[in-house]
Amino acid sequence: MKLYRLDASAKREWVISSLLLFVFVFIFARFADELAENGLTRFDLSIIERVQGMTAPELTAIMKVLTSLGSTAAVVLLLLLLVVFLLRQKKRREALFLVVAAGGGGLFNLLLKRTFERPRPDIQRLIEITGYSFPSGHSMIAVIFYGMLGIFCSMYVKSGFLKIFIGGMAIVLILMIGLSRVYLGVHYPSDVIAGFAAGGAWLLICLMGWRTVMNVQFHDRD
Template structure:
């Protein structure tokens, strides 16, 4: 990583964050009110991805562990400590507070909505309520936090591109495994992604704005 930040046009992030926040609020309303559209949405997606191949299910089971709370928390702590070590204090505050805020909000909404999980395979264990998907929120938020850090700290374009592609693949694949293993409704995963997008977009806007202000004060 290079400590000299790249310039970023961050203003659209405020619009994106606001749009995802509104959509997430609307999605929460649909879930809470048990709107028939949600059941139709879940049924269509489940029918499209249904597959009982034991090898693929086992691979999905192993991969989904990368998005659990423990793994995401450990990785975030290591990331924040590394940023502090590199004296990238604004970056460290951004990463830690964004992850804490998104996951705390997710926990609150879970306990308010109290949506039950789908009927699960006994070989797959999952605790707590279903909406929003914690794996989806955590992986999406972490992926976009990493993308924001990659954009400002990595200068080599090929490296930057491949890292960003992997971050996108990571969060989408984690969400897919939650549906594939039938531990979450598809609407849980979509809701989790939107929540993560809302928090990370707004937080990234504040992050880039803080860096811009810092660079202007210390050209």
């Protein structure tokens, strides 16, 4: 039986990832608890009032485009294109990992929605959509897919500036997709924040699993 020891860098990554995972789980649990006690109304309505107070035809068109980037159709299409690209680059493990992470995240979101069964808001809704509201699927999948995409891209880029730029663009896109859900009136702000937290937790779990597998495979080759 082989024992695999993590080096100092890997240990540091595990500690940071574990702390962030705890933060994400804590945030989600806090919002879930407030939802169960009907304690989110004031928080949600105060933010909705400000966000929807900016409503304008041009901004609505932009928000519709942004929200479409977090839709199932868009994510599945981009995922398929990325998987094909990775397979052509002979990166089969990365392709499989992306499919498992995104697919598992989608199923996790459905499970959470079925658990809480929160109705969607009915305040100045600019698009029509069905299903439960908590947590936001768009926000959760955006964190998982675009977060994973940003991390993978930065892994294969040598320039420090490009790494920061890619990471920054991924974060901005994720935040804007979440904001678009509130602006369009199909989610409460607490849905979006809980979606970010749940997506962040799932992303970290997947990344920690990925690091573990890659570390074991690396030692197996030694």
